[in-house]
Amino acid sequence: MSGTVTVKNVTLGEGMPKICVPLVSGTLAELEKEAEALKALEPDVVEWRSDFLAGVEDIAAVMEALERIQSILPDIPLIFTFRSAKEGGEKEISTEYYIQLNKAAAESGWVDIIDVELFNEENVVRDLIAAAHACGVFVILSNHDFEGTPSEEEIVSRLCRAQELGGDLPKIAVMPDSPGDVLTLLAATNKMQEQYADRPIITMSMAGEGVISRLTGEIFGSALTFGAAHKPSAPGQVAVTELRRVLELLHRSL
Numbered sequence: 001m002s003g004t005v006t007v008k009n010v011t012l013g014e015g016m017p018k019i020c021v022p023l024v025s026g027t028l029a030e031l032e033k034e035a036e037a038l039k040a041l042e043p044d045v046v047e048w049r050s051d052f053l054a055g056v057e058d059i060a061a062v063m064e065a066l067e068r069i070q071s072i073l074p075d076i077p078l079i080f081t082f083r084s085a086k087e088g089g090e091k092e093i094s095t096e097y098y099i100q101l102n103k104a105a106a107e108s109g110w111v112d113i114i115d116v117e118l119f120n121e122e123n124v125v126r127d128l129i130a131a132a133h134a135c136g137v138f139v140i141l142s143n144h145d146f147e148g149t150p151s152e153e154e155i156v157s158r159l160c161r162a163q164e165l166g167g168d169l170p171k172i173a174v175m176p177d178s179p180g181d182v183l184t185l186l187a188a189t190n191k192m193q194e195q196y197a198d199r200p201i202i203t204m205s206m207a208g209e210g211v212i213s214r215l216t217g218e219i220f221g222s223a224l225t226f227g228a229a230h231k232p233s234a235p236g237q238v239a240v241t242e243l244r245r246v247l248e249l250l251h252r253s254l
């Protein structure tokens with residue numbers, strides 16, 4: 001894998017894959033508790049899945065939550081994500097509000113990375129990337145296929161598209177229907193990192209069969225892996241402490 005992205009002393013794209021833990025609470029009070037509890041797990045990165053928040057349609061509530069998270073975990077890189085229902089998230093919002101929300105998060109100064117879904121209008125994607133970069137915020141350009149696993153060529157092509165559009169961290173999560181689908185994701189990851197990527201990428205095959213892909217990023221070329229604290233944000237995430245143990249085991253073997 002060539003290229004790295006460094007946020008708050010955490011470098012993605014070198015050494016062991018970094019561990020990201022999602023915050024998935026529904027209320028501000030729960031979110032604060034969840035963020036406090038996360039400290040003990042020492043994640044490299046934290047993702048706030050804002051689509052889980054009951055008041056996410058109110059931008060002031062979102063900003064208040066962001067400020068709280070940031071003040072509880074000031075030293076850990078924070079990803080702001082609104083995951084749309086069509087890509088496995090909790091809610092659907094208008095494109096206008098999606099843009100407003102992501103721009104507000106990027107401009108808040110409390111967020112290091114925003115997650116933008118690749119399958120938006122191209123001008124929306126370009127606009128959000130430009131807005132984030134203007135604030136010194138990185139962009140994960142993501143795609144989620146909860147229905148299945150596209151072909152190796154299609155996975156590589158989506159990751160390349162995310163890179164061409166200027167995403168700092170192209171990402172794809174796919175759902176396997178067989179061990180062969182998991183191999184397809186791993187082969188696509190390997191091909192992308194060997195032949196096309198000039199920056200770190202993030203890939204995973206979800207659910208139980210796909211767990212192996214969340215462990216082997218250092219070998220096949222995925223820079224970030226999502227582990228669960230109490231509640232996973234997607235199927236197949238394993239507990240952070242176990243995840244770290246396996247990543248370290250594989251790292252020592254290389």
Ligand SMILES: O=C1C[C@@](O)(C(=O)O)C[C@@H](O)[C@@H]1O
Pocket residue numbers: 022047049081083115142144173204206226233234235237
């Ligand atoms: O995109 C991703 C990856 C993910 O879907 C996973 O499978 O671990 C979990 C989400 O919270 C995150 O936004």
